[in-house]
Amino acid sequence: MARWEPNAPQRLADAALELFAERGYENTTVLDIAQRAGLAKSTFFRHFQDKREVLFGENALAGPLVAAIAAAPAEAAPLDAVACGFDALARDVFTPARRAFTVRRRAVIDAHPDLQEREALKGVSLTASMTRAMADRGLPDLVARVTAELGALALRIAYRRWSDSGNTDEFGALARRALGEVQAAALTVEGGPGRFPRP
Amino acid sequence: MARWEPNAPQRLADAALELFAERGYENTTVLDIAQRAGLAKSTFFRHFQDKREVLFGENALAGPLVAAIAAAPAEAAPLDAVACGFDALARDVFTPARRAFTVRRRAVIDAHPDLQEREALKGVSLTASMTRAMADRGLPDLVARVTAELGALALRIAYRRWSDSGNTDEFGALARRALGEVQAAALTVEGGPGRFPRP
DNA sequence: CTAGTGATGGGACCAAGTCCCATCACTGTA
DNA sequence: TACAGTGATGGGACTTGGTCCCATCACTAG
Structure with a gap:
C-alpha cells in the first residue's frame, strides 16, 4: 500500500x-x-x-556475499570463493554510484565512537555469516573460521580504501588486490616451520 | 586517600x-x-x-598481552610471540581464581545484544593493540595485522572454552591448543598454490 | 582546631527509546 | 457513492540512560 x-x-x-x-x-x-x-x-x-x-540499516552486505560464496565452483579454494563474494559486492553493492555516499558515511562514523561500536558489531556479524557460508562449502569449522577472518580483513581493507576520498579505483579491483595482499601476508606469518624474519 | x-x-x-x-x-x-x-x-x-x-571496565587484557609480545625473543616467529602473550594472560589475568567470575559474566553477556556489541568493540580494540605490538617487532604492516587477527581468533576460542562451565583446563593450555589449531587451519586455507580440498 | 582535598549524594535536566491510541490515506466492496 | 478495513503516521505520556552542578561528608596536613 x-x-x-x-x-x-x-x-x-x-x-x-x-x-x-x-x-x-x-x-x-x-x-x-x-x-x-x-x-x-x-x-x-x-x-x-x-x-x-x-x-547501517541497509546491511545489504551479507546477502549477496553469502550467496556468491555458495555459488562459487565447488572445487574453488577457500579464498577463491571469498573472491567470488567480493566480485558480487562490487557488482551489486559497492557500485561507483554509491561511492560518494560511502565517503560521507565513512567520515561520520570515524567521528563518533558510538557509531564505531555499531560498525564493530556489524563486522562480527558479517564474519559469522562468512564463516557459515564457508562451512556450508564443506570446510572444517576452524578452516572456515580462519578463511572468514582473513576474508573479513581483506574486505575491511578494501572498503576502507574505497571509502577514501582520494581513491577512484573501482571496488572490485581494490578487493582483489587486498585479498591477494592478505593471502601473501598470511603465507609470511606461517612461513612454513621456519621463523620470521628468515635468517 | x-x-x-x-x-x-x-x-x-x-x-x-x-x-x-x-x-x-x-x-x-x-x-x-x-x-x-x-x-x-x-x-x-x-x-x-x-x-x-x-x-568490561577491568580490560586488563591489552596491557599484559602487549608487554609480553614486546618482551618475546626478537627471533621468535610471529605466532610464537603471540603465544608468549597468551602465557602472560594465563599467569596474570585468566587465573583459576577468576574463572568462576568469568563463567557468570559470560552467561550475562551472551544474554543481551547490547553487551555483545560492547564486547565486539573491545575485541576490535584488542586486535588493534596486538597489531601495533607486532608492528613494533618489525613486522610489515599487513603481516602484523594478519598475525593479530589470527591471534585474536585463537584468543576468542580459548577464552570461550575457558568460560565454559563444563571445562576445567587452565587457560594457558587452552590458549596454546587454540593457537596451534588456528595455525594448522591457516596452513590448510593457504595450502600452497593449490586448491582445497586437495585432489 | 582548621583549611584543603577528593569522593560522594542528590536533584535538575536532556535525549533515547517504548507504548498506546487517535488519525489519516488508500483500497476493496456493496 | 458510501462504507468498512488496512497499514502507516502523528503525537503525547512515560521510563531510563547519561550529564551537570553544587552542597556535603570523611579524611589529612598543618
Whole structure:
C-alpha cells in the first residue's frame, strides 16, 4: 500500500547523514532527523531500531556475499570463493554510484565512537555469516573460521580504501588486490616451520 | 586517600553482575546497581562510562598481552610471540581464581545484544593493540595485522572454552591448543598454490 | 582546631527509546 | 457513492540512560 510521501526510511537515512555531517552525531537529535525528513520521532523508531542503526540499516552486505560464496565452483579454494563474494559486492553493492555516499558515511562514523561500536558489531556479524557460508562449502569449522577472518580483513581493507576520498579505483579491483595482499601476508606469518624474519 | 567504604568500582561491578544474573540486563536499572552497592546513581557514572562498561571496565587484557609480545625473543616467529602473550594472560589475568567470575559474566553477556556489541568493540580494540605490538617487532604492516587477527581468533576460542562451565583446563593450555589449531587451519586455507580440498 | 582535598549524594535536566491510541490515506466492496 | 478495513503516521505520556552542578561528608596536613 502506498504512503503520503514514499520511501520514509530512505528519507530518514538521508536526513540523518546530512545532519550528522553538518553538526555531528552528538549534536543531532532523533527529533531533528525526523523533522528534516518531514516525519515524527515515533516514525523514526518504527523504521530503525535505534539512532545508530540509521547509518547501517541497509546491511545489504551479507546477502549477496553469502550467496556468491555458495555459488562459487565447488572445487574453488577457500579464498577463491571469498573472491567470488567480493566480485558480487562490487557488482551489486559497492557500485561507483554509491561511492560518494560511502565517503560521507565513512567520515561520520570515524567521528563518533558510538557509531564505531555499531560498525564493530556489524563486522562480527558479517564474519559469522562468512564463516557459515564457508562451512556450508564443506570446510572444517576452524578452516572456515580462519578463511572468514582473513576474508573479513581483506574486505575491511578494501572498503576502507574505497571509502577514501582520494581513491577512484573501482571496488572490485581494490578487493582483489587486498585479498591477494592478505593471502601473501598470511603465507609470511606461517612461513612454513621456519621463523620470521628468515635468517 | 581513603573512602568511607573502599573499592566503590568493585562493589558496583559485583552488584551489577549479581543483578544482571538475577533479573537480566534489561530489567536492571543503574539506580538498582548503585543502591545495591550502597552508592548513588551519579557515583556509578563517576566510575563507569556507561551501563555496559561495568562488565568490561577491568580490560586488563591489552596491557599484559602487549608487554609480553614486546618482551618475546626478537627471533621468535610471529605466532610464537603471540603465544608468549597468551602465557602472560594465563599467569596474570585468566587465573583459576577468576574463572568462576568469568563463567557468570559470560552467561550475562551472551544474554543481551547490547553487551555483545560492547564486547565486539573491545575485541576490535584488542586486535588493534596486538597489531601495533607486532608492528613494533618489525613486522610489515599487513603481516602484523594478519598475525593479530589470527591471534585474536585463537584468543576468542580459548577464552570461550575457558568460560565454559563444563571445562576445567587452565587457560594457558587452552590458549596454546587454540593457537596451534588456528595455525594448522591457516596452513590448510593457504595450502600452497593449490586448491582445497586437495585432489 | 582548621583549611584543603577528593569522593560522594542528590536533584535538575536532556535525549533515547517504548507504548498506546487517535488519525489519516488508500483500497476493496456493496 | 458510501462504507468498512488496512497499514502507516502523528503525537503525547512515560521510563531510563547519561550529564551537570553544587552542597556535603570523611579524611589529612598543618
